Amino acid sequence: MSILQILTWPDERLSQRCAPVEGIVPDDLIRDMFDTMYAAKGRGLAAPQVGVMQRFFVMDVGWKEATPSPMVMINPVIMAAERVPVEMEEVCLSIPGLSVPVSRPKAVTVQWTAPEGDIHMADFDGFEARCIQHEFDHLNGVISLDHLDEPSRIACLTAYEKARP
Incomplete structure (x- = not known):
């Protein structure tokens, strides 16, 4: 089990579109991503x-409810x-401590x-559709803050910057 470092905003890689996966994703990387997600109390990663700039994600929306x-x-x-x-309000492991209202389709x-x-x-x-869309956004270099209008984005970024250690 390895816990990977989760990049946090404003790391520029979070704004980059990922390349398609060609070949296979190593099993140990998948296991490490799940371990990292669970350790961070997330539902998707x-x-x-x-820092892996490829188009894939892991998710487990039911683990917190014992399913x-x-x-x-x-x-x-x-x-x-x-x-x-x-x-709905969304939180992101890459923007710790910030909850952002994001409008998304209910089903995909x-x-x-x-x-x-x-x-x-x-x-x-x-919630499963929301989680998929949130993680899919990451593959396209989009974060939850990108869904906000400019005044709301500035206010959230200001609060985030003040709260960062």
Whole structure:
């Protein structure tokens, strides 16, 4: 078990679009990302958050409720999204201590490759869909603050900067 360092804002890698995964993602990297996510009390962790600039993420939205459902999505594509957005507060392991209101579709259809190479497609809704969209944003160099209007973004960044050690 290895706990990886989670990059924090304003690390410039968090604003970069990731390259597609070609080949396989090493099992030990996947295990380390899950270990890191669980240790940080998160529900999702994208590769760029640990400095790996490739299009994949791990997530487990049920582990805190004692219903583990670990997933790895490699080269995910959001194929469809519900038109009516829902606003919720989101937190991010790369922006510790900050909660941001983000409007996202309630449901999405996603296609991805699993670590063993199988291609999957499934519908997700509720918190699971939100987590997927949050991690998918990371693969495109988008953070939760990017969803805010400029005055709100400035206010959040100011609060974040004051709270940082």
